[in-house]
Amino acid sequence: MFKVLGIHEKEEWKRIIRAAHQFDFYHTYDYHKLALKSGEGTPKLFYYQLDDQFIALPLLERVLDEKNKLIDYTSVYGYAGPVYSMTRISDDLIKGFIQKIKEYMQGNNAISVFSRLHPLIKQEHILHQLGNVDLLSKTVTIELENSLDEQRRKYRKSNKSEINKLRRSVECKEAETEAEIDAYISIYLDNMKRVEAAERYFFNKDYFFDLLNAEDFKTKIILAYETGEIMGGAMFIYTDDIVQYHLAGTAEKYLSKTPMKLILDETRINSSNNNFKYFHLGGGVGSKEDSLFKFKSGFSDRYDQFKLWKYIVNPEIYNSLVDKRKEKIEDYNYFPLYRG
Secondary structure: EEEEEOOHHHHHHHHHHOOOOOOHHHOOOHHHHHHHHOOEEEOOOOOEEEEEEEHHHEEEEEEEEEOOOOOEEOOOOOOEEEEOOOOOOOOOHHHHHHHHHHHHHHOOEEEEEEEOOOOOOOOHHHOOOOEEEEEEEEEEEEEEEOOOHHHHHOHHHHHHHHHHHHHHHHHHHOOOOOOHHHHHHHHHHHHHHHHHOOOHOOOOHHHHHHHHOOOOOOOEEEEEEEEEEEEEEEEEEEEOOOOEEEEEEHHHHHHOOOOHHHHHHHHHHHHHOOOOOOOEEEEEEEHHHOOHHHHHHOOOEEEEEEEEEEEOOOOOHHHHHHHHHHOOOOOOOOOHHHHH
C-alpha cells in the first residue's frame, strides 16, 4: 500500500510516526505544520506498507513553476529523512518504497528531491538506490545510556574544571514565565546578530512558542542565572529516545564565563536520569567543523555522520533550469543548483 498524506491528515500522520522504530521531532506533524506556517513548503508524508512493515518519508513540496505545474521537494530545517517500523526491514519493502517514490515523482512533474538525513537513524540503506547520498560533516552525540561518570570522563579536561567553577555561582532552571521566555528569545536573537548569522536563523516570536506548545514532542528552555540575572539559555527538544540541542544564546557580557557549558551538563544529567538514550548536540554552523563544532566536541568523542540525499527526477528540465540562471549561481555545491 502506498499513499501520500497531507497536513490535513493530522491523526494519521501522528499515528504513523509514533509507530516508527525510531524518530525525532523533525519527522512529526507539529514540526511540519510549523514549516507550513513559516512558508517553507507544503508538507507531505510518503508512506509505503508491505505486510507488517512500513517506510515513511516526510518532505515539503514547493511550487517551482506554477504555469507549467513544476514542483520540487525539500526537507524541514534540521535532520529528517525516512523512518521505518523495525530495526531490520526487508529488501522487498525498500524496493517497493523506492519504486513508488520514483513513479510518484515522475508522474507529478517533480524536478528534484532533497533531504537532510538524521545522523542517529540509519537511512542510507533505503535511499542509496535512488539518487545520491553525500557525506557532509560530523555531528556530536552524548551517549546517555552510559553511566554519568563515564559520560563525564569523555569531556574535554578544561570543560570539567570550568563547569565545576560555574556551579559555585550559577544556577540553571527551566523558563516558566512569559518574561523568562521573552528574555531568552531576545538573547538568542542578539546572539545571531553578533555572529552575523544567515537570515534563516532569525525566527519570529511565534516560532518559539509554537515549539513550546507542540503536542508531538516536549520542549524546554533552560536558563543560566547569576545573581538573579539571565546569562544565557538554550532550547532542548525531547522526542522518543533523543534529546536535541536546538537553539542557544549567551548574553554578550557573560560570553567569557561560558554558561552554556553548565546548561549542557545539567541537561545531560537530567536527560540521563529520565532514560533518554541520545543527547544530540549537532554540528557546526552550515555543517562546518568550526569553532561551534569544537565547542560541542568538548562534551563527547562520539561523532556521527551527517548526510544529504539528492535525487534529480528530470535531468533534462533540471539542467535547463540551471542553465537559465547559471550566471547568478553563487554556490555550486548547493542543491538543487537552480535555487542556489
